[in-house]
Amino acid sequence: MVFTDLKGWLPIDAVVVDGRPGLAWMELDGVDFLEPFFQQTIDRVKSEQPARRELFTEFDTLVQLEQTFDSVPPTGFIFHSSRCGSTLLANACRALTGAIVLSEPPPVDKLIARFITDTDEHGTKAKLYSIFVRGVVKALGQRRTGDERHLFVKFACCSVSQIERLQPLWPDVPWVFLYRDPVETIVSNIQHPPSWLLDEDRRVLASITGTSSDTVSAMTMEELCARAVGSFYSTANRVANNRALLLNYNQLSVAEISKVMQFFGVRPAATEMETIARQSQTYSKSFSEKRTFVADADAKQRAASDHVREMAARWANGPYQLLEQKRLETQTS
């Protein structure tokens, strides 16, 4: 296929076909990523317009196309420890005029996971996947109307474990790490288990928790979640630099979101801030269902079992406190 044939197409997944890794592309001309998650948009498009074409290409195509993309350079990245307000922040970014917001796009996060699941002793694959991750972000950040000015990427929570591989790709791009009290985080994840906790391929969680796949399989979900979020806190604490902003869920407010925007180098207009304020009062993860957001920290604390508290105390509270300390020190300085 000649590269011009892929105008209007975007990568929607990182897949392996006949043993060869590559990308699934979809014809997405005229489609905006309005939903809180990238995959929700893809699911909607597939459901509403099943005739839209899809195809597989090896990464050769991506590296060829990359030279031709007219893309918005990344404005800011959002990392998080799960269930901590990151979707709210991504939605706020989406309220900005000319913003492309990629919220946990599978082709990006799956490629990042390959840093863990597809390795070799020479580091060859890791170097390649780094290049491919950058290429996919560039592909997804293409200007499609010509008016796009900002590109925000919200990564899946597990991707923070590979942040040291990502930073060299975009050394100057500011990033925020959102996190929340470990007990509240664990309770939320146990009540509605996310796909990353249920993933049958345990290698990613084994790497994050510093254990083996068998050990992960033997853990209760409370322990697994506690160890994972504890690891996320530790990683963020270790790598946070002058391009990083640490943000606790309990700080989240319209004013704080405005500060995050400024940290990203964006000064929202009054109308944009109004939209952000309006959005922040609704449940962030559903696009169609406009549920009112209800602060639930107390409820989560009350719902925590003894096992949740024990696991949080053993695996997550320490790293959380250290991260909080760093945040407060940074704020003071």
Next chain:
Amino acid sequence: METTSQFSNDYGPQRLSVELANICNLHCSYCFRSEENLYSQRAEFFPVELLRRVIDEAREAAQITRVSFTGGEPTLHPQFADVLDTVAAADLQASFVTNGWHFERTWPALAAHRETISHVAFSLDGIDRETHDRWRGKGSFERLVRAFSRCYVAQLPFAIKIIVRRDLVHQLEQIAIFAARMGAAALNFVHVMPTSSGFENSLALNRDEQRAVEQEIAILARIFKMKIGIDVGYYNLDVHRAPCAPLAGTNMNVDYRGRLTLCCNLSGFRGAEAESDVVADLNIESFASALTKLRALAATQLERRRAALTALQAEGITPDLYAGSPCLFCLQSCGKIPWHHGVH
């Protein structure tokens, strides 16, 4: 991880390899072609009439379907278009290896014979101007990239050949990315064919380094659609199968003087003291007769290699590169590298 089987199964179609010229316009210090031939002697070009006869006879005797042209620099041949005409008239496919310097000048002939040309192979020495031009001269990289673009736009498949020098070992994935970005159909890595102990020490890899590189190349081959492999010289201890196209009888080399020789890598080797790889002068002998001699020499060389490797294995000795690499084994046993002594 096994690497040898990855690279040794496919020797391509039955083909003739013809050195179109003895000269080259570039002066790459590591080149294994005789400096005297390249730069001091009178320029000699393969006669088109002889080419026509050799192709006809080789098609009959060896069922060739392709002719690949090497040199020197094949595009320096003053009748390059006639050369392509000859291949086209025989209804065969042609390919050639070039440094790309004269590609613009050659393009009209290529465009006129687009259906005849299966692919073009370009020699690359680095993925940026500075590195490539350090070996090949100022302006070389730019011309090469322009040639890549020419081919890509015209959908003429091209391969990139790159010698794995020591300074490139840590850039293998970058080389693959570069080749993919240029739109190459294939990326062929080539181990250094050392022409002196000095070059061997400074440029070539030792056995363990080579094996590590071969493993990395195997990884690249599994990720990219572009065909990636090692052309020559990889470490291979399999004594049951021919380790390369010439010894398998798939590729037959004719040097610029019209002589049938065992392999294009042995032909006119810089510093060689023997020519035991030359089997016949096709100016005065038929291809069929010469082919019989070539096959006998290949069989002898295969047996020599088998005996050497078997003996080493019987003694519990791990063969060194000069025994394990088919190219180095042939270079040594054919008297091409008199500066190297001792083999294990």
